[in-house]
Amino acid sequence: MTQDLPARMLRLLSLLQTRRAWTGAELADRLSVTLRTIRRDIDRLRSLGYPVEGTTGQAGGYRLAPGAALPPLLLDDDEAVAIAVALRTAAAGVAGIEETALRALAKLEQVLPVRLRHQVATIQAAAAPLPVPWSTGPEADPSTLAMLAAACRDHEIVTFTYRRGSGETGHRRVEPHALVAADPVWYLVAYDTEQEQWRLFRVDRLTDPAPTGHRTTPRALPAPDAAAYVAARLAAAPARYALHATVPADAATARARTYSLPGRVHPVDDRTSTLDLAGDNPRRIAEQLLGIDLGPDETIAGTPELAPHLEELGQRLLRAARALTRPDEHGSGKDTPDDATDDNGAGDQ
Known part of the structure; x- marks a missing residue:
């Protein structure tokens, strides 16, 4: 019994850290002990400096109180590695988090065992993030x-x-x-x-x-x-521009090629689906259409005001295509370096 106590108390502390509040019955059930044992273990945690508070009412029980004196959190190996990798990459769309993440990472890496530090470095080296312009946007606090x-x-x-x-x-x-x-x-x-x-x-x-x-x-x-x-x-939100089309592709393919929400694509059969594109940015709709073949003209309908935006993008692409097919007057054409693309032609993307 005495030998099992430290491990049980660690499990109890871990549970208290995962949720704001637990009832005594819930804790006893999770740890397969009696309520009396839970009360005794809670008293021992308090004696070690963990501010475990008792709550009252119908949902009364126990919780860890916030505060500067709270002892360190308990993390298993997988949790520690996951947190370190997440801090290194820093969540996108969250304002001003990069510097804060680096400070937190420095503190965490000071206490990580060498073997876990090696895991974090290995994962980060193999999965370095690439900042891309289309992932920028409004940031949350x-x-x-x-x-x-x-x-x-x-x-x-x-x-x-x-x-x-x-x-x-x-x-x-x-x-x-x-x-x-x-x-x-x-x-x-x-x-x-x-x-x-x-x-x-x-x-x-x-x-x-x-x-x-x-x-x-x-x-x-x-x-x-x-x-x-x-x-x-x-998908159901109102938008300034809209386009409906029947396309010669199954629903999964149409979604993947147009980066559409699930509610925007509906299957007709195994080889055909309907596509509903909508938004306030006409260029976004035009870019989505570039990823997929459209069916006959009579299967395409939508907002007439969208037409000039589609035509403008088409003219830009046509001018670029004509420029590429003109003879090179200066003879400066160069072959693509061998290391600029992989065997699958990924460099063309």
Whole structure:
């Protein structure tokens, strides 16, 4: 019994770190011990300096109180490596996180065993990120993301001021469900308690978020998961330009080649699908069309105002093609270096 105690206390501390609050019964069930044993182990953790608080009410139990005196977190090998790699790459779409991530990484690597430091370095060397222009966009505040993530985890109602696309602002009181990163935009999926309906909020348009301290029972999301809900809402959003076409490709191929949301592509049969493109940026729609062959003219319809934008992009490509096919007057044409492309012609992409 005495030999098993240290390991059990470590498991207890690990559980307390994964959630805001646990009931004594939940902890006892997870550790396969009695409530009396849980109470005794909690007292020993407190004597070691861990600020474990007791909570009251129907959902009363135990939680780790935040504070500067909190002893180090417990991480297993896989968790430590995952955190270090994530800090090295620094999450996209989060404002000002790069410098903060480097400071946190320096602290973590000081205490990592040599074997784990080697793993982190190996993964990072083989998976260096490539900054790309199309991944840039509105950035979310990291402290806001952290607060919303905690509220989602704890099912705690939050309030905030929200600015709509039209510029109109208003007060919101919601039950957070999940955060979804749709590169580079972060979305909060939440139930609006005043409108009594599920809503989608862009985190970069959200200000003055504040937890209320009021926890609620989680509601059933009207979708298989949060990502599916976001995809469906984005696909159904009104847009200035739209194009509908029947294309000679199966739905999976059409989605992949046009980078479309699931709700924008519908199968007709194994070789044909319908494509609904929409947005306020006509160039984006034109670029999507470049990735796939279109069917006959009579299967294409959409916003007439989109036509000149498509024609403009087509003329640009045509001029570039004509320039490439003209004889080289200066004889300066050069072959592609052997190391500029792989065996599959990846350099052409």
